[in-house]
Amino acid sequence: MLSSTADHLFWMARYTERAENTARMLDIHLQSTLLAGGRSVSQREQAARAMLTISELEPAFLVSNSALSSEAVLRYMVSDTGNGSSIAGALFAARENARAVRGAITTELFETINVTWLELQARLADDAWEDDRAAFFAWVKHRAHLTRGVTSGTMPRDDAYRFVAIGTALERADNVARLLDVKFHEADVSQIQDWDAKGEYYHWAAILRSVSGFEIYRKTYRDTITPSRVAELLILRADMPRSLLAAMNALCNQLENVANKRSADTLRCAGLLRAELQFARIDDVLSRGLHAYLQAFLERVDEVGRRISNDFLVN
Amino acid sequence: MNFYDEMFGLNGARDVPLSHYTNYERWAKTYSTHAMEAKRAQADAAFRQVGITFAVYGDEAGTERLIPFDLIPRVIPAQEWAMLEKGLKQRVRALNLFIHDVYHGQRIVKAGVVPASQIYLNAQYRAQMQGVSVAGDNYCHIAGIDIVRAGEGEFYVLEDNLRVPSGVSYMLEDRKMMMRLFPDAFSALPISPIEHYPDMLLETLRSSAPAGVDAPSVVVLTPGMYNSAYFEHAFLAQQMGVELVEGKDLFVDDGLVFMRTTQGPQRVDVIYRRVDDDFLDPLVFRASSSLGVPGLMSVVRAGRVTVTNAVGTGIADDKSTYPFIPEVIKFYLGEEPILNNVPTYQCRKPDELSYVLANLATLVVKEVHGAGGYGMLVGPASSAKQIEDFRARVVAKPEGYIAQPTLALSTCPTYVDSGIAPRHIDLRPYVLCGKETQLVPGGLCRVALQEGSLVVNSSQGGGTKDTWVLTE
Numbered sequence: 001m002l003s004s005t006a007d008h009l010f011w012m013a014r015y016t017e018r019a020e021n022t023a024r025m026l027d028i029h030l031q032s033t034l035l036a037g038g039r040s041v042s043q044r045e046q047a048a049r050a051m052l053t054i055s056e057l058e059p060a061f062l063v064s065n066s067a068l069s070s071e072a073v074l075r076y077m078v079s080d081t082g083n084g085s086s087i088a089g090a091l092f093a094a095r096e097n098a099r100a101v102r103g104a105i106t107t108e109l110f111e112t113i114n115v116t117w118l119e120l121q122a123r124l125a126d127d128a129w130e131d132d133r134a135a136f137f138a139w140v141k142h143r144a145h146l147t148r149g150v151t152s153g154t155m156p157r158d159d160a161y162r163f164v165a166i167g168t169a170l171e172r173a174d175n176v177a178r179l180l181d182v183k184f185h186e187a188d189v190s191q192i193q194d195w196d197a198k199g200e201y202y203h204w205a206a207i208l209r210s211v212s213g214f215e216i217y218r219k220t221y222r223d224t225i226t227p228s229r230v231a232e233l234l235i236l237r238a239d240m241p242r243s244l245l246a247a248m249n250a251l252c253n254q255l256e257n258v259a260n261k262r263s264a265d266t267l268r269c270a271g272l273l274r275a276e277l278q279f280a281r282i283d284d285v286l287s288r289g290l291h292a293y294l295q296a297f298l299e300r301v302d303e304v305g306r307r308i309s310n311d312f313l314v315n
Numbered sequence: 316m317n318f319y320d321e322m323f324g325l326n327g328a329r330d331v332p333l334s335h336y337t338n339y340e341r342w343a344k345t346y347s348t349h350a351m352e353a354k355r356a357q358a359d360a361a362f363r364q365v366g367i368t369f370a371v372y373g374d375e376a377g378t379e380r381l382i383p384f385d386l387i388p389r390v391i392p393a394q395e396w397a398m399l400e401k402g403l404k405q406r407v408r409a410l411n412l413f414i415h416d417v418y419h420g421q422r423i424v425k426a427g428v429v430p431a432s433q434i435y436l437n438a439q440y441r442a443q444m445q446g447v448s449v450a451g452d453n454y455c456h457i458a459g460i461d462i463v464r465a466g467e468g469e470f471y472v473l474e475d476n477l478r479v480p481s482g483v484s485y486m487l488e489d490r491k492m493m494m495r496l497f498p499d500a501f502s503a504l505p506i507s508p509i510e511h512y513p514d515m516l517l518e519t520l521r522s523s524a525p526a527g528v529d530a531p532s533v534v535v536l537t538p539g540m541y542n543s544a545y546f547e548h549a550f551l552a553q554q555m556g557v558e559l560v561e562g563k564d565l566f567v568d569d570g571l572v573f574m575r576t577t578q579g580p581q582r583v584d585v586i587y588r589r590v591d592d593d594f595l596d597p598l599v600f601r602a603s604s605s606l607g608v609p610g611l612m613s614v615v616r617a618g619r620v621t622v623t624n625a626v627g628t629g630i631a632d633d634k635s636t637y638p639f640i641p642e643v644i645k646f647y648l649g650e651e652p653i654l655n656n657v658p659t660y661q662c663r664k665p666d667e668l669s670y671v672l673a674n675l676a677t678l679v680v681k682e683v684h685g686a687g688g689y690g691m692l693v694g695p696a697s698s699a700k701q702i703e704d705f706r707a708r709v710v711a712k713p714e715g716y717i718a719q720p721t722l723a724l725s726t727c728p729t730y731v732d733s734g735i736a737p738r739h740i741d742l743r744p745y746v747l748c749g750k751e752t753q754l755v756p757g758g759l760c761r762v763a764l765q766e767g768s769l770v771v772n773s774s775q776g777g778g779t780k781d782t783w784v785l786t787e
Contacts, residue, residue: 003575004564099366100540103553107365114366159577260578312577 001159005104007313009160012097012105013167016113019090020144021175025054026077026087027137028210032202033070047186048073054182055085078136079124087140091120106154109147116143165254166308173247173301176211180234181294183207184227204230211242231290232282244297248274251304258312266307273300319466320737321389321727335392335785342503343387351386354496355730358384361495367488367546383778384489385729386496389740389760396507396756396784399462399470399744402653403754405644407458407746410475410631412647414454417630418444428646429639437636438684439629441592443599447616449625450523451750456623457516457587458746459483462654462758464725471657471722473741475640477624477632479589483745484547486759487512487554489781505786507756512745513554516587519749520555523621524584531584533557534574536565538590538606548589562590567610572620585621586611592626634683634717635661657722663714671718672709675702678718679769680709693769695721724769727780729762739763741771742782756784 029051033044048070052058057076060083065072076083083089095117102110119139123129129136148168155161186203204225208214213233220237221229235244252274255267285293319325322336332340346354362368362381391399416422417434424431434440459480461473490509494501517533524531537548539561552559564574565583573580588595594604596611614620630636638659644652660667660678671678675694682690692705709716726737744758760780761771771777 001577002558002560002564003577004561005558006577096540099545101549101559102366102546103535103549103559107553110366111364115364118363163577258577 001104001163003313005101006159006163007309008097008101009104009163010167010308010313012094012101012113013164014171015084015090015094015097016144016147017168017171018085018175019087019094020141021172021179022055022077022085022087022090023137023140023144024210025051025179026074027134028206029070029074030133030137031209032206044070050182050186051077054178057083057085074133078129079127088120088124091117091140101160104160106150108154109150112143112147112150116147119143159258162254162258163312166251166258169247169251169254170301170305170308172242173244173251174298174305176234176242176247177244177294177298177301179210180207180231181291181298184231184290201225208233213240213242216240228282228286231286235285236277236280236282238278245274245277248277255308260311263307263311266304266311269300269307270304273297273304318723318737318739319464319469319725321464321725321740325466335390338504339388339390339500339783342500351730354386358386358492358496361492362488365488367484382485383764383776384492385762385778385780386493387728387730387735388493388781388783389727389742390783390785391742393785393787395468398653400754400756402470403460403744403746404752405648405650405653406460406472406475406640407455407748408752409644409647410458410477410640411452411454411748413643414477414625414628414631415452416647418627419446423643423646426646428642429636433636433639434630437630437633439627439633439636441627441630443612443616444625444627448618449615450525450618450621453523453748454625455628455631456519456523456625456748458748459743459759460746461741461743463722463741465723470654472640472654473657473722474634475632475637476743477628479591479624480743480745481544481547481589482743482759482761483512484550485779486745486757486782487550489759489779490757493781504783507784507786509755509757512755513551515747515753515755516551517555517557519747519753520585520587520623522749523623525618525621528584532582533585533587534560534565534583536560536562536586536588536590538594542589544589551587557587562594562605562607565608565611567608567614570614570617570619572608572611572614583620585623587623592629595622595626634681635663635714637717657719660718662709662716662718667718668709668713671716672706675706677721679721680705680716680718683715683717691770693721696767696769721769727760727762729764729778729780731764731766736766738766739769739771740780757782 051073052061061076077086079088080086081088081092095113098110098113208217217233233240237243238245252270322332324333423429455477459476462470463473464470520533521531535548535552549559572583574583590606593601594606596607597604598609599612615622641652641656660671662668662671678694680692724739727740728735729738740760740762742758742760744754746754760782762778762780763771764778
């Protein structure tokens with residue numbers, strides 16, 4: 001397939017995934033703010049800053065905003081189209097990429113993405129989404145589910161489908177790692193003496209819910225929620241669909257299907273990263289320091305992304 | 316002025332439709348006004364969802380607009396269509412022979428039918444194509460011929476479009492929409508199908524590949540997603556199952572054209588280009604163009620890639636060439652033209668210029684190189700000041716203009732704000748020339764939504780209608 005088409009499909013999928021993950025992140029922020037009614041102003045500010053830190057957006061935010069308030073950050077992450085990680089920015093980019101290759105995707109898929117964009121306009125108009133923020137975030141997630149479902153249900157299993165899958169997997173690996181990094185940092189992991197002790201229930205439950213992992217956690221461990229097991233589930237469990245290992249599995253499988261003459265090193269890089277997750281033990285990860293571990297992971301995912309771009313998308 | 320109405324005829328009583336509309340009317344009466352309103356809203360929402368929008372140049376607010384779609388079809392009886400089809404094939408066959416002759420030997424110039432100046436001094440003449448062989452001696456693979464009706468059986472060709480005619484996607488989408496809104500009509504009435512157009516187009520393109528290519532690789536070349544007709548480019552590529560490419564996706568190497576794919580370079584044999592000549596190859600034409608493919612013309616000249624439509628077809632659809640076409644048909648085919656030209660005054664001729672200047676208020680004056688309804692004067696619909704402004708432009712550059720009597724374009728009942736009213740229409744059928752010359756029974760019917768307006772172009776606020784050619 002055309003390199004430029006693959007490029008658009010790759011980014012269409014990445015932005016679709018990003019919009020969903022931003023909605024998930026904002027949703028748990030909202031929930032934890034509700035729970036912590038008595039939090040101090042500085043704690044609130046801290047929580048608002050965390051939303052920006054996840055996507056490394058604090059400097060960009062401060063260019064157009066003077067004060068760091070929860071409301072300003074929410075608006076920046078929901079409706080600011082100048083911000084490619086905001087829901088509106090990501091859905092706009094997804095739709096523009098889809099429009100550029102509307103001949104290479106099914107009509108159903110284009111229409112799904114197009115309708116998402118059209119409905120978003122209605123929901124953002126006059127700040128209508130603010131009337132029920134949770135419902136708005138649920139809608140964004142629902143549209144992402146629908147887009148994935150239409151992709152899976154209507155696209156032939158050709159290279160177009162594979163580059164969509166690669167984009168989705170890569171973006172998910174990146175976004176989940178960022179979310180974990182910030183949320184574990186928020187819990188102040190340096191203070192965690194005993195990783196297996198029962199943690200602060202609401203904090204960990206919210207993280208699990210943000211990646212649709214709460215019920216899976218219960219099913220998998222049938223036990224109380226501890227930071228160590230949360231980390232294990234979201235990093236190392238292949239059966240948890242939004243874990244880092246699951247994302248890397250999907251990425252590696254699809255990469256093998258599109259391999260070309262130049263891509264051997266890229267497959268090796270991605271395969272190595274997958275193998276390390278596959279055979280790692282959570283104790284080793286934690287003793288090395290979760291933050292350092294996730295930062296290293298993010299750098300390597302970023303490298304895989306750059307290599308995919310060089311090998312397939314801009315030759 | 317009296318107008319012929321497609322549904323009621325000339326001066327016909329407004330409640331007795333012509334015979335080919337009788338069945339339509341009987342069927343349409345089963346829908347209440349309210350039901351029709353609902354269908355209109357449904358159509359609007361569906362077009363937005365599908366994303367069938369077009370960009371209007373110079374219109375900041377409306378970067379994406381819908382082309383208004385009208386629910387009342389234009390119905391063409393079988394025998395009228397048979398005549399049109401024959402006339403269209405005849406005309407396009409002659410145009411093809413003419414273009415080939417222009418670039419090989421100019422028999423028609425030597426015979427004194429068309430003056431040499433008309434060809435060599437024409438901005439649309441492409442010296443780069445002189446003596447170049449193209450596959451099957453075929454130049455205009457896709458021709459959009461604009462036809463209007465003045466009276467009963469009185470059809471005129473208003474314009475030939477032989478470069479990159481657009482609009483066929485609207486013809487297909489309008490039909491799809493009508494079938495979706497009114498499935499019962501298509502079982503109740505004998506309406507010719509047109510949905511196989513993309514199939515016919517693909518067959519035409521494949522059969523136009525350079526000699527010796529067995530399984531030709533076909534692509535659609537678009538200027539990109541910000542072009543006003545981008546939807547159509549993507550739509551046709553998708554419907555034919557071929558790649559939609561931009562100039563940057565293609566490159567020339569070792570005398571062949573390739574596209575950049577995820578598996579490395581892949582050869583391209585046929586390029587259905589929706590990019591104008593001027594932008595096709597920066598090494599030969601406009602050097603600043605980033606829409607084209609450097610070196611493409613060298614491959615064309617070597618006959619190792621087919622570009623459709625061929626470079627240089629503008630010589631035959633130029634408005635200053637138009638008056639010669641009836642003679643062109645007689646010269647190459649030895650036949651009388653089946654479809655008439657509109658009588659045309661060429662302002663480059665002094666005596667015709669003085670007639671035009673004396674009668675501006677009753678004529679339609681067009682720029683020779685104009686398109687899209689821009690740069691024209693409709694005398695009867697213009698103010699004295701507009702006429703005087705236009706007069707100055709014509710006097711300053713007479714060779715840049717032609718003029719025609721203002722035709723009494725036929726009307727068709729159309730939904731407008733005040734209900735149903737007659738509005739002027741035209742028809743653009745699409746003629747395909749590959750191994751054979753063929754067309755689907757129908758075309759894009761454009762309608763001028765402003766009361767009394769004769770300009771149907773979508774860029775001027777025109778809408779579209781489905782066209783029903785009856786099979787019996």
